[in-house]
Amino acid sequence: MSMQSFIRRTAFRMDPEKAHETALRALQAGGPLLVPAKGWFDKADASVHQHLMGLDFRAPVGLAAGYDKYGRAVRAWGRLGFGFAEIGTVTARPQDGNPRPRLFRLVDDEAIINRMGFNNDGAAITARRIAEARGGNGAGIPVAVNIGKSKVAPLDEAAADHLVSYRLLRGVADFVVVNVSSPNTPGLRELQDRDHLTAILGALRDEDASMRARDGRVPMPFLVKLAPDLPDAQIEDAVDLAGELGLAGVVLTNTTIARDGLLKNPADPAAGEQGGLSGPPVRARANEATRVAARRAAGSGLVIIGVGGIMDANDAWDRIASGASLVEVWTGMIYRGPGIARDITQGLVDRMRREGVGHISELVGSALSGGG
Numbered sequence: 001m002s003m004q005s006f007i008r009r010t011a012f013r014m015d016p017e018k019a020h021e022t023a024l025r026a027l028q029a030g031g032p033l034l035v036p037a038k039g040w041f042d043k044a045d046a047s048v049h050q051h052l053m054g055l056d057f058r059a060p061v062g063l064a065a066g067y068d069k070y071g072r073a074v075r076a077w078g079r080l081g082f083g084f085a086e087i088g089t090v091t092a093r094p095q096d097g098n099p100r101p102r103l104f105r106l107v108d109d110e111a112i113i114n115r116m117g118f119n120n121d122g123a124a125i126t127a128r129r130i131a132e133a134r135g136g137n138g139a140g141i142p143v144a145v146n147i148g149k150s151k152v153a154p155l156d157e158a159a160a161d162h163l164v165s166y167r168l169l170r171g172v173a174d175f176v177v178v179n180v181s182s183p184n185t186p187g188l189r190e191l192q193d194r195d196h197l198t199a200i201l202g203a204l205r206d207e208d209a210s211m212r213a214r215d216g217r218v219p220m221p222f223l224v225k226l227a228p229d230l231p232d233a234q235i236e237d238a239v240d241l242a243g244e245l246g247l248a249g250v251v252l253t254n255t256t257i258a259r260d261g262l263l264k265n266p267a268d269p270a271a272g273e274q275g276g277l278s279g280p281p282v283r284a285r286a287n288e289a290t291r292v293a294a295r296r297a298a299g300s301g302l303v304i305i306g307v308g309g310i311m312d313a314n315d316a317w318d319r320i321a322s323g324a325s326l327v328e329v330w331t332g333m334i335y336r337g338p339g340i341a342r343d344i345t346q347g348l349v350d351r352m353r354r355e356g357v358g359h360i361s362e363l364v365g366s367a368l369s370g371g372g
């Protein structure tokens with residue numbers, strides 16, 4: 001048995017959340033010891049280096065939000081070959097999240113259902129932790145902070161609640177993702193409508209402008225993260241709004257509340273659990289949502305980050321061809337292991353060579369042309 005399958009079998013005997021905590025602790029403790037990835041990134045090839053949103057991405061595969069909610073392993077992600085990492089979701093104040101159990105494996109489908117509910121340490125503590133990790137030789141990759149509404153904040157006070165988090169986290173974030181698409185905070189996804197989005201994102205943009213007037217920093221790139229369950233027209237509207245508000249881009253998608261993507265074992269008892277479904281069952285819809293957003297965003301300069309069901313290099317290839325400049329993984333970390341970012345990047349580089357694609361930017365959106 002390979003080391004990888006031994007670790008997987010051992011982890012899969014543990015409670016899923018305990019196994020996740022154990023993995024994170026190991027990465028936190030061992031992060032500084034992991035072989036620095038610089039050499040690997042160089043080997044990873046200039047063909048996948050991109051300059052987007054004013055930032056350098058040496059590899060296109062990032063860590064999706066919710067894996068390192070507490071910002072505990074910030075130094076580890078670059079060393080594992082991730083080109084960027086999204087920390088959070090972070091809320092204004094610490095939250096416990098929902099009662100356990102709240103994380104379920106659907107092994108036959110390589111899927112997960114979660115209803116974590118934004119358990120996190122709150123913006124002040126998380127900001128301090130990220131700042132410490134980024135001192136010295138730091139993370140070595142762009143670090144995004146994903147922010148979301150506190151459970152106790154009413155929907156119509158969401159903008160003010162996000163501002164509390166933003167003021168605390170601005171100094172440690174290279175870009176900020178606003179998460180209005182988690183299914184596990186009651187009412188949260190209503191924030192995806194035009195009025196709420198305008199209030200929240202407009203307030204963040206204005207706050208950033210007034211902070212910049214004082215400290216002269218570069219503008220913060222803001223992105224909004226959407227649910228796969230939105231109808232196409234609402235995705236298009238959110239993309240239009242992102243352009244109108246001067247955002248940097250859109251992240252698609254979060255987990256789904258649908259269950260029809262379960263292909264292998266719809267009878268899995270875990271399939272009846274409430275929460276958001278991730279992994280291969282969300283792949284087709286996440287890919288389609290990316291296409292819808294990318295078509296709408298054509299020519300706008302908005303960056304699309306694709307996430308949902310990306311387990312290998314071919315999945316990443318398809319998502320990039322659908323218009324994502326960058327991709328992210330969460331569920332793939334559980335089923336394919338911590339080497340997933342390197343494997344995907346290497347697989348992309350190899351396939352680009354085979355197919356005569358000189359640079360990843362030529363692949364971005366290449367499946368859209370002629371599709372109408």
Ligand SMILES: Cc1cc2nc3c(=O)[nH]c(=O)nc-3n(C[C@H](O)[C@H](O)[C@H](O)COP(=O)(O)O)c2cc1C
Pocket residue numbers: 064065066067069088089103112114116118146179182225253254255277278279280282307308309310328329330331332
């Ligand atoms: C256990 C778990 C927790 C998550 N927590 C968050 C979160 O806090 N914020 C967020 O924006 N997305 C969160 N997500 C969603 C992921 O970032 C990602 O959008 C989704 O899982 C689809 O990608 P995947 O199929 O690669 O897992 C979470 C996903 C899982 C499985």
